[in-house]
Amino acid sequence: MTKRVSPLLLFSLISLLGACDKDDKIDEPEIVIPQFHIKSITWxxxxxxxxxxxxxxxxxxxxxxxxxxxxxxxxxxxxxxxTELYDDRSLYKNVFEYDTDGYPVKMKNVTKADPTDTQYQLEFLYNAGKLQAMKYAVFNEDGTTELRSSSTYHYNAGGDLEKVVTQFGKNLITHTIDAYSAPVSFLPAHYLDPTLLENYTIYNMAVLQQLQQLHKLPAKVTRVVKTGSNPEYIDKIEDQVFTVNNYRIDKVSTTISYPQMPNNTSHFDAVYSYY
Known part of the structure; x- marks a missing residue:
């Protein structure tokens, strides 16, 4: 993906040398983040x-x-x-559209046989280069378009994405990113799924492209559900522990828990190998 910001600087200057004039410009060297080629992931x-x-x-x-x-x-x-993402066993594929600055603005789910036959669409809306909203719309057989959900993206004072609020009719689902990984090298394509899994509000092209520029991935995500006028509750917590070596992800240990159903807690490990 085309970079739009400088790589993450992993250090700061503690002090200036006494011989330097206070008005002199200090050029901080950029840290080069290596791009690795994954060979396999084994769960x-x-x-x-x-x-x-x-x-x-x-x-x-x-x-x-x-x-x-x-x-x-x-x-x-x-x-x-x-530009394309698909499962070989599916009749459908996802196609991505970008603006002139390389920002993804749409993801359309279309039939492979007829790319003009759109099934559903994600539309990404930005403000000053940051994703602000995502609209999920379905295209019906009668030619009408139905807005299924709308998500808004919220950032903390440091500019990190911290919360996504999605409205389905009178229901709200809030994903809060409680922690991020250490600096890592990754490609957004590795973390996209051909189908709309329940975490697509975070794991979509627009968000992953932003996170790639910051060299980080979500390490803990909490999902809160509010149905109509009922009290909200914590529905799901996903914890990921990253084993990182020189920005390379070697292993990810994931624990998924459901506070309302503690017996459904699951854990699995993913081990990465590289060329």
Whole structure:
């Protein structure tokens, strides 16, 4: 993806040398964040994803195997812009549209046979380069468009995304990012799913592209649900512990808990290998 901000600086100058004039400009060196090529990710419950690349090093597909079942997620590119995402077993694919500055502005779910046949769409709205809202709309067979949900994005004083509030009719779902990973190198394409999983309000192209520029990923996300006039409650907590070596993710240990249903807590590990 095209960078729009400078890489994260991991240190600050403690003091100025006495010989320097106080008006002299100090040029702080930029830290170069390496870009790694993942070879595979193996989950401890039996799933394996093998990464396949094009000649230009862009991601071509991820081949998944689980027991005796296999399939792949495919990717399409236009230069450095990620333009397509699809499951080989699906009749549909996702296509991404960008503005002239390289910001993703739409993701359309269309049929592979007829790309003009849109099933649903995510629209990304920005303010001063930061994602402010996302609209999820469904296209009906009668030609009408139905707005299913609208999400607003909230940032803390440091500029980090801290909360996403999504409204479904009279219901509200709030995802709060309670913690982030240490500085890591990653590509947004690795964290996108061809289908709309329940965490798509965070794991979408617009958010992941912003986080890539900051070299961080969510480490703890809390989901709060409010149904109509009923009191809100904590529905789900997702904790991820990242093992990082020189910005490279070597392992992620994930624990998903449901305070209302503690017996449904699950844990799994993902181990990364590289070329």
């Amino acid at each position: 401890n419950y039996g799933l394996t994803g093998n990464f396949v690349y094009n000649a230009d090093s862009s991601l071509k597909q991820i081949d998944y195997t689980y027991q005796n079942v296999g399939g792949f997620t495919g990717f399409g590119w236009s230069g450095n812009l990620h």
